Amino acid sequence: MKIAEHLTKPISKILKFLLRRLVFVTVAIILQMIWMTYMVVVIGEYSKAIEWVFRIFSITVVIYIANKDDNPAYKLAWTIPILLFPIFGGFLYLVLGDKQPAKKLRMELEQSIEDTEFLLGQDYGVMERLEQEDYQVAGQAKYIDQYGGYPIYENSDAKYYPSGEAMFEELIEDLKKAKHYIFMEFFIVSRGYMWDTILEVLKDRVNDGVEVRFMYDDVGCVDLLPYKYYKELERFGIMAMPFNPIKPFVSTAWNNRDHRKVVVIDGHTAYTGGLNLSDEYINKVERFGYWKDAGLKVTGDAVWNFTVMFLQVWNAIRKTDEGYGAFLPHKHYEDAFKGKGFIQPYADNPLDHEIVGENVYLNIINTANHYVYIYTPYLIIDNEMTTALCLAAKRGVDIKIVTPGIPDKKLVFLLTQSYYKQLVEAGIHIYEYTPGFIHAKCFASDDKVATVGTINMDYRSLYLHFENGVFMYKNDAVMQLKHDMEKTFEISQRITKEMCQGNLRKTLTQSVLRLLAPLL
Template sequence: MKKLLRLLFSRAVLVGCAILIQVFTLVIMIWKFGNYFIYFNTVSSLLSAIAVLWIVNNNRNPAYKIAWIIPIMLFPIFGGLFYLMFGRSQLSKRNKRKMKYIYNTMSPALNQDENIITEIALQDKNAAGQALYVEKYSSCPIYRNSFSEYLTPGEVKFERLKEELKKAQKYIFLEYFIIEEGVMWNSILDILTEKVNQGVDVRVIYDDFGCLTKLPYKYDKHLKKLGIKCCAFNPLIPVLSIRINNRDHRKIAVIDGHTAFTGGINLADEYINACEKYGHWKDSAIMIQGEAVWNFTVMFLSLWNYLNNTDEGYEKYKPLSYTQNELEKDGYILPFADTPLDGEALGESVYMNLINSAKDYIYIYTPYLILDHEMTVALSLAAKRGIDVRIVTPFIPDKIYVHAVTRSYYRPLIESGVKIYEYTPGFIHAKSIVVDDDFAVIGTINLDYRSLYLHFECAVLMYKTRSVFEIKDDFIDTLKKCKIINLDEYKNIPWYKKFILLILRVFAPLM
């Protein structure tokens, strides 16, 4: 009974109920007005028509357009109004000015060494072009003097992260989509508290929506009492708003400017298999050391300035020197950020560039496979031209409806020659792609619409690093624990399930 009462009065349920009441009230008001005022019907329908014209002529993904056009046309009285309220990823003018200012301060702090681009171009013009593209649209340069270490599963990253946190002398920056009290976070919090007492500058950013059911209300205040500087991204309030569309899905840890971590692993127990929710949780991360860490430092500080309305400079957080181990040559490393607010689908374009330029193989880990037409065509064409394209997705889902949509994308890919596997021990949350023994990307970017178009994300692009081979070897080893998917098992799916899948696929961009 206590658990039921705790659930009923939890923040998630209360906020959800408040929003549902507002939605219901809005629908009833519009419906009632529509019954009594012909002018209101006319205005609402005109608004819906304008919304459709706007959607058709903007630069958004076509599938995302269709997912909105259908409900607007089916419910013209309030469809257009709902799109204007929830269908756009736009900031207010004031916040746009703030964000633009932040990005303007980032660019001077991140300077590309042109000699490195020239050096890469002599080896592979495509690699140099990829680096130039990412630098142009994220301001993040590529580095030579850096080192990378692939970490999998989550337990390995956890131990490595604790080891590096204990070494911190100046600052620790943590930015995560999900933080949840438990073995993992409590262990890290003990270290952070100890470091604060030693005079280390410790800062934490967490996504309020991502932590809605994970952390107590106003948890940031609790951390501040411990001496940890903290803020929540997009604090959730029980009011209808488009702000819920844009979430901070990044996972970043920066220690003293010389060591950084990113990948799929949040700070919660399922990510390290301390508790089992969906079978064995397969995840991965990358640790980088050396000059490339500066990109992550600037990423974190720029968002910190935005959230706290501050104008703190970056240079004082840049290390004066690096240890010899960090300066070992290990290929080229480019950490980058992707934002939904600039109209450039950077994460997807990085994936697409690698897929289109592949010569031998493409190996992909992704928890969700909800693709737009362009990505489906790119993967299919790669397989048709003889590239070994393999994708690993979960066998046990964390979200049943999303997994159903993921499986609905299997058929056209398999028919084109793409090999799809499901990780039979449980859930795979890793997000990575490795291509031709040359390139790899590992980070927070899922192959779904939210990750590619609506969330703040980050990743590391690597060229000719040792970790590229580590990711490849891990992928090949993981295949031993997977089952390959064939089309026969889908031929006998009942017609009504196929119909449900068709509907889910239409609205997949909104999930």
């Protein structure tokens, strides 16, 4: 009997592994790539003339890439593999190189955004008052408004949370208070204490007549939720859908993921930050030491940006609303909102060539006079960002960057460390968070501006994903973030020049990773 059990357990584990959706999807994608490559190679070998057609096509693709209005690092990362494998390299780029979503989804999203642009008009009285206080900050706000499509507000407030568990407690209490509607949009959802607790609250709110909508990213949850999990939520009365579902053998547009984290409650309260809905984010389970994250609660007029942000994507995929009047901030809150300073929630997407997320970061760095403090789990940056950071440090700005002490992805962390030497030599202070993994994505500068959100300092967040953040000026949350950062520096290890030296093998590996960074 015991022998049978010993034999059965390993077989059961193997079967369980093979039946996982992630394994199926991965195998399907690999088979699709192998099949396409095989067809191109076989056809090329069948005729020398066809082989030369493929080679000429690859050269044409390289010329096209070189002349694209795109990041030079991204161009180089594609040019090298195409030239190394000229027979099928061009076709590989044709299939995987486009950084935009599939045509149908792209058109639906573009139309939804175009149809709702008028809902996000800037109050010019607010902008004038900001200009009078700080013309440079007003320039940042104008950029986000004109090129991101999201205005800046007064009569709004924000509260910063230095950990996932701190935000989670208040989020649950606010969800329980919802009387009209709840909108939620997340990249990762994993069943456990955190999600189960939220789900019970959502079911309770639905039973009391509250409208609940829930959107999750299909890739982010591919190995965490059952296939078509949205149907299970629908049975509870929760309107739900996955974003950009994976369709192996049908579409290769998998790169553009919904990395946003948004909660909107009755139009007057919103939450965002680095937190996904999984137990490690609130330290109920330990994966990489202590998981440090950051959250933000926004109340008041500025919540309207979050509401429209969510509904633009929702209605592009699942047309539900003819108008958004029922979701206005004062629809269910009659009193006047109060707040300090200015708040501007914003979003970024891969539908255009405007890299709003990166440009907000660059503007903060370029206009800083005294300091810029940064939290980021990944430091995989392009030449523009590297130059801006180094130049700011060289003109006397105190630049401090915190990266993980215990990484979640060792190869990506090795790539992150490859940037240390150049930055440290320029006078930038880099710290590794000794207690564990830092997942927060935050900038704070000069005791007056900050941004908290979902945008990592890597190519995926800056160029491929749907992201969001909150830009703040002279709000209490700015100083709350700064104080948290100062405490974090004290318990983190500062990287010295000597620590940046690596052996030949490590250096070569990092060099290759740097070259391919935009494709990772």
